[in-house]
Amino acid sequence: MHTLSKLFLAALSLTTLVGAHHPSRAHSRHRRTAGRRQSSNKTYKIQDFYQGEDFINDWDFFTGSDPTSGNVNYQSKSEAQSKGLAYVNDCDNSTVLAVDSTSTVAPGGNRDSVRITSQKSYNGGLFVIDASNMPVGCSTWPSFWTVGPNWPTAGEIDIVEGVNNQATNQMTLHSGTSQSCTIAKSGVSADLFTGQVLGTDCFSTGNADAGCGVEDTDTSSFGYGFNNAGGGVFALLWDTSSGMSVWHFARSEIPADLTAQTPNPSTWSTPAGFWSAQSCDISANFYDHQMVIDTTICGNWAGGAYSQSGCPGTCSEMVANASNYADAQWVINYVAVYQ
Numbered sequence: 001m002h003t004l005s006k007l008f009l010a011a012l013s014l015t016t017l018v019g020a021h022h023p024s025r026a027h028s029r030h031r032r033t034a035g036r037r038q039s040s041n042k043t044y045k046i047q048d049f050y051q052g053e054d055f056i057n058d059w060d061f062f063t064g065s066d067p068t069s070g071n072v073n074y075q076s077k078s079e080a081q082s083k084g085l086a087y088v089n090d091c092d093n094s095t096v097l098a099v100d101s102t103s104t105v106a107p108g109g110n111r112d113s114v115r116i117t118s119q120k121s122y123n124g125g126l127f128v129i130d131a132s133n134m135p136v137g138c139s140t141w142p143s144f145w146t147v148g149p150n151w152p153t154a155g156e157i158d159i160v161e162g163v164n165n166q167a168t169n170q171m172t173l174h175s176g177t178s179q180s181c182t183i184a185k186s187g188v189s190a191d192l193f194t195g196q197v198l199g200t201d202c203f204s205t206g207n208a209d210a211g212c213g214v215e216d217t218d219t220s221s222f223g224y225g226f227n228n229a230g231g232g233v234f235a236l237l238w239d240t241s242s243g244m245s246v247w248h249f250a251r252s253e254i255p256a257d258l259t260a261q262t263p264n265p266s267t268w269s270t271p272a273g274f275w276s277a278q279s280c281d282i283s284a285n286f287y288d289h290q291m292v293i294d295t296t297i298c299g300n301w302a303g304g305a306y307s308q309s310g311c312p313g314t315c316s317e318m319v320a321n322a323s324n325y326a327d328a329q330w331v332i333n334y335v336a337v338y339q
């Protein structure tokens, strides 16, 4: 989420979408053996289940200026509630986190939005979000991610992220401690995950924070494709001994054991992304993470990649257009943490 050089990755991924070339080939010189994915064969137990008003009561509303330079005014809890930007649907207990879609804003001005952070922090486990809608449209940059203190020291895990008209989800690790934290996809590791590697070096600093990204290949994993499919589920398995895995499940593909709240990820399909503990010291690089859900507008990534995204005019002009944000909403069924 913290990302100057995601601009570079965005350019790569857009190129991929039009099929011009495959960025993973650019990284083939960095071949490594990633080793087997061996997540523990265990049924995880529920620790925290967030639903309905829990997001409003048990998560904090961030009100600082956007660290990624987006054109947003992040709203306090009371402002977000009174402006209808954070509320619970009575019919199904889903939680809406929205961008203001009624006010006119000056071109290049800031539009009201919401960014919430879990009060609890975590050092591993299975993190699941079920959403029926994610924010879409030119200039939007939604994300569900986790982050530790003193960025980037304690690391960052971007589980769901993308910008503008992006068609597939981008998952990224940012390590802040170890320069030797990497991801590799080649040879023996090719069957370990289905996504496409965008960058192999996870180490991030203020000036070089692209991280090691993997792009999903499934167009129901992000944006309009996700929403048109009725949304779905993303799951991060953060296992200090085997590594980090991220899955996207379309609604019809959600594992029965997850629906039953007795998930055993070792029985699931191949994940979209996998970062092996054999090429990254997980516990040294990722600790004390809080979960974050937000939507920013323009900023370093959505603004920087705007013209390559096939969006009309400029990002600054788009932020002025209220009707562009009618569907710029998270509609969340739940977030669960299992350990």
Ligand SMILES: *[C@@H]1O[C@H](CO)[C@@H](O)[C@H](O)[C@H]1NC(C)=O
Binding pocket: 041, 266
């Ligand atoms: C996982 O454990 C169960 C019982 O504890 C066993 O039946 C099953 O074969 C194991 N699966 C794998 C993949 O090791």
Ligand SMILES: *[C@@H]1O[C@H](CO)[C@@H](O)[C@H](O)[C@H]1NC(C)=O
Binding pocket: 051, 052, 053, 054, 093
């Ligand atoms: C709605 O969510 C709240 C938590 O905010 C929970 O206590 C309640 O049981 C849920 N209601 C239904 C009908 O699921």
Ligand SMILES: *[C@@H]1O[C@H](CO)[C@@H](O)[C@H](O)[C@H]1NC(C)=O
Binding pocket: 137, 321, 322, 323, 324
């Ligand atoms: C405003 O945004 C909407 C939805 O994206 C679009 O249809 C419309 O053309 C835009 N209007 C202007 C003046 O850009």
